Amino acid sequence: MPTRKATARAHPNIALIKYWGNRDDNLRIPVNGSISINLAGLETITTVNFSKAIAEDRLMLNGEQQAGETTGRVSRHLDHIRHLAGINLPADVQSRNNFPTGTGIASSASAFAALTAAACSALDLHPAEADLSALARLGSGSACRSVPGGFTEWHVGVDHQTSHATGIAPAEHWNLVDLVTIVSREHKIIGSTEGHRLADTSPLQAARIADTPRRLDICRAAILERDFEALADIIEQDALMMHAVLLTSRPTLIYWLPATLSIIQAVQTWRSDGIPAAFTIDAGPNVHVISTTEYRNKLNTLLGEIKGVQSVLTTGIGGPAHVISEHLDN
Amino acid sequence: MPTRKATARAHPNIALIKYWGNRDDNLRIPVNGSISINLAGLETITTVNFSKAIAEDRLMLNGEQQAGETTGRVSRHLDHIRHLAGINLPADVQSRNNFPTGTGIASSASAFAALTAAACSALDLHPAEADLSALARLGSGSACRSVPGGFTEWHVGVDHQTSHATGIAPAEHWNLVDLVTIVSREHKIIGSTEGHRLADTSPLQAARIADTPRRLDICRAAILERDFEALADIIEQDALMMHAVLLTSRPTLIYWLPATLSIIQAVQTWRSDGIPAAFTIDAGPNVHVISTTEYRNKLNTLLGEIKGVQSVLTTGIGGPAHVISEHLDN
Numbered sequence: 001m002p003t004r005k006a007t008a009r010a011h012p013n014i015a016l017i018k019y020w021g022n023r024d025d026n027l028r029i030p031v032n033g034s035i036s037i038n039l040a041g042l043e044t045i046t047t048v049n050f051s052k053a054i055a056e057d058r059l060m061l062n063g064e065q066q067a068g069e070t071t072g073r074v075s076r077h078l079d080h081i082r083h084l085a086g087i088n089l090p091a092d093v094q095s096r097n098n099f100p101t102g103t104g105i106a107s108s109a110s111a112f113a114a115l116t117a118a119a120c121s122a123l124d125l126h127p128a129e130a131d132l133s134a135l136a137r138l139g140s141g142s143a144c145r146s147v148p149g150g151f152t153e154w155h156v157g158v159d160h161q162t163s164h165a166t167g168i169a170p171a172e173h174w175n176l177v178d179l180v181t182i183v184s185r186e187h188k189i190i191g192s193t194e195g196h197r198l199a200d201t202s203p204l205q206a207a208r209i210a211d212t213p214r215r216l217d218i219c220r221a222a223i224l225e226r227d228f229e230a231l232a233d234i235i236e237q238d239a240l241m242m243h244a245v246l247l248t249s250r251p252t253l254i255y256w257l258p259a260t261l262s263i264i265q266a267v268q269t270w271r272s273d274g275i276p277a278a279f280t281i282d283a284g285p286n287v288h289v290i291s292t293t294e295y296r297n298k299l300n301t302l303l304g305e306i307k308g309v310q311s312v313l314t315t316g317i318g319g320p321a322h323v324i325s326e327h328l329d330n
Numbered sequence: 331m332p333t334r335k336a337t338a339r340a341h342p343n344i345a346l347i348k349y350w351g352n353r354d355d356n357l358r359i360p361v362n363g364s365i366s367i368n369l370a371g372l373e374t375i376t377t378v379n380f381s382k383a384i385a386e387d388r389l390m391l392n393g394e395q396q397a398g399e400t401t402g403r404v405s406r407h408l409d410h411i412r413h414l415a416g417i418n419l420p421a422d423v424q425s426r427n428n429f430p431t432g433t434g435i436a437s438s439a440s441a442f443a444a445l446t447a448a449a450c451s452a453l454d455l456h457p458a459e460a461d462l463s464a465l466a467r468l469g470s471g472s473a474c475r476s477v478p479g480g481f482t483e484w485h486v487g488v489d490h491q492t493s494h495a496t497g498i499a500p501a502e503h504w505n506l507v508d509l510v511t512i513v514s515r516e517h518k519i520i521g522s523t524e525g526h527r528l529a530d531t532s533p534l535q536a537a538r539i540a541d542t543p544r545r546l547d548i549c550r551a552a553i554l555e556r557d558f559e560a561l562a563d564i565i566e567q568d569a570l571m572m573h574a575v576l577l578t579s580r581p582t583l584i585y586w587l588p589a590t591l592s593i594i595q596a597v598q599t600w601r602s603d604g605i606p607a608a609f610t611i612d613a614g615p616n617v618h619v620i621s622t623t624e625y626r627n628k629l630n631t632l633l634g635e636i637k638g639v640q641s642v643l644t645t646g647i648g649g650p651a652h653v654i655s656e657h658l659d660n
Contacts, residue, residue: 203544204574207537214533237578244534244574248567254595258588258638265584308588 004050004089005327006121010113010146011038011318012105014178014288016235016280017219018242019141019154021199021209028141029163031199032212034154035219036145038318039178040171044110045324046095048078048118050087060094077112077139078119084135085123099313105180106192106282112139113146113321121323132321133164141196149320151223153216171317174226177296179289180313181303183259195283201250208241215241228292232271232278235290239280246283257285259308266306275299334380334419335657336451340443340476341368341648342435344508344618346565346610347549348572349471349484351529351539358471359493361529362542364484365549366475368648369508370501372429374440375654378408378448380419390424407442407469408449414465415453429643435510436522436612442469443476443651451653462651463494471526479650481553483546501647504556507626509619510643511633513589520583525576525613528583532575541571558622562601562608565620569610576613587615589638596636605629 019034057075059066078091093115097107116136120127127135129148137144138160145152148167151174157163199205215238222231246253260281267279267289277299278290291299296314303312343366351361387405389396408421423445427437446466450457457465459478467474468490475482478497481504487493520528529535545568552560576583590611597609597619607629608620621629626644633642 203541204534204537204571207534211533233580236582237580240577240582241534244578247570248574250563250567252566252570254591254598256591258591261584261586261588261591268582268584 003327004087004122004124005047006118006323007045007047007325008114008117008121008321008323009043009045010110010117010321011040012042012044012099012107012110013038013142013145013152014105014280015142015145015282016231016290017212017215017238018282020196020242020245020283021205022141022196023156025197027160027163028137029160030141030154030156032209033156033216034142034145035151035168035216035223036142036154037151037176037178038146038149038171038320039105040316040318042099042105042110042313042315042318044095044097044107044114046093046111046114046118048115048122049092050089050122051092052089054090054092056090058090058092062096073139074115077115080135080138081116081119081123081125085125087123091119100185106140106142108140109142109146112136112143115139116143117147117321117323121326129320130164130166131161133166134161136321137163147321150317153220168220168223171319174223174317175293176317177291177293178315179291179296179299179303180315181263181287181289182310182313183257183263183287183308184285185310192283195246195253198249198251198253199245202245202248204248205245208245211241228276228278232276232290235278235280242283243281253283255284256281257308259306260285260287262306262308263287263289263303266302270299270302333657334417334452334454335377336448336653337375337377337655338444338447338451338651338653339373339375340440340447340651341370342372342374342429342437342440343368343472343475343482344435344610345472345475345612346561346620347542347545347568348612350526350572350575350613351535352471352526353486355527357490357493358467359490360471360484360486362539363486363546364472364475365481365498365546365553366472366484367481367506367508368476368479368501368650369435370646370648372435372440372643372645372648374425374427374437374444376423376425376441376444376448378445378452379422380417380452381422382419384420384422386420388420388422392426403469404445407445410465410468411446411449411453411455415455417453421449430515436470436472438470439472439476442466442473445469446473447477447651447653451656459650460494460496461491463496464491466651467493477651480647483550498550498553501649504553504647505623506647507621507623508645509621509626509629509633510645511593511617511619512640512643513587513593513617513638514615515640522613525583528579528581529575531580532578534578535575538571538575558606558608562606562620565608565610572613573611583613585614586611587638589636590615590617592636592638593617593619593633596632600629600632
């Protein structure tokens, strides 16, 4: 019996210039471009096995068989890839994250990047990186940014093909770290997919979108020039602009907790004292403190002393989504 | 010797729809209209005595002789009124607030409203309320809203004469209370005058201004209809829109403390439990919890239990600035 099986690995990413709001909900084409870094050490490893031996798609996630909408979303995503390959076989998907869920690190990005890379490889499709990124985007918007390595930029584009991420610089370009500072493990009050739909209810969203090219230009230049001060300033303003939209949405989305503010203020103080530290915050209460490897241990200690901080997870800059084993036998 | 002396009383106010940013810094003409309530129980009482017996303007504030810029600002304000009256006499000003400074309640509004009312009366000027309001505005923008009683609206206008406040409804119209919840007595990191100048550095300020007529209309209607739910929704969104601008200004103005967020979240929970409570926050960390007299004691207790709350000051709706004694003898 022919086996069409492959395994791929991908890292989650944290946006430095945020994506918030879709122009096309179905195709997950965003209203504004974004820039992110892949997070080394954190990863999803996914094996996809297309096989006549099973009756329908199956999904095992962290060792647990999934059902319902979770499997449905994966199935619909695989349909795009099956369609490209002209093959209509059910898939057995086994996926595992080495990082906990509910910590403010979206697992959907690494999950759909790894799933897309593995499924394409298993079906002997070898899309260019930009096309693989666009495909991953159909499963989860920010997954497109986990396809290239290092520092990546998601270009809005005009359609499915052109809305994809490309690399700004590889992981080795700059020794940044992300200290993911956990203040709550509770599930989000409103998930990202629903949140994106609320973006337009804020009277400030249009202004945020209109200003995005400026922030992207500054952030991209700061990365290329390894200018930490410029990076810190623009990523903090960008995160605050997204939270400005969240705060003023209807219903209002206030994700911050008291400890979130304590960390923001500590980071500002540290930076004014000469420590390269900057915060960014996704749609949740946990704070990502961006710094450089030299300050990793010092900041880890300082963050751990802040009241309300439950734990700190330290990561570096990760590489691209890639296939780690391939068993194509037809 | 002729004496030209009068005493006036005025209340501070809290904006329900905020003023942030000036179109004309010298004339203090704002970029957007605002709505406020006067705070009963809190007051400034000011006596102005124009007299040849003194060599130059003198200012006694809460029993302490003032010098420098504080007296200078009062002198320049009195110059407008002396000019109107065609009189050029130095003034002895004695002013007293019955509320502490540095608690997030601006004393400049009640101070300049009382000063303007007393000085006009002492010089036998009897401007219409709108003109008195415009005059007070020259001393401190929000002072114009402390001139009419109760619920007042500051119309942007097109020049000095037309930028003034008028009454929406008198104090007796609706039994609201403001529980001023103090979480910090520290002085503001950046004062209001300088803060207004930074408003335009936020990429979101223009959108906030453009949306203001909508918020004013909803707030004015909610007041006239005594619709607490509608009032709560719009004043919270408005406060968050101002803080959205503050957060995204350069430099960033993060006035909130951890306890500020605790109160915001408590208020949201209480309201979903059926208690009429809504928050508004000026450019500072303290939270004004708006409710009705029936819930004053209950909320006072609940607020006092929140970690980080130092004290709660409860006020009702106050009347207009008015002259309480007049000694015109010429």
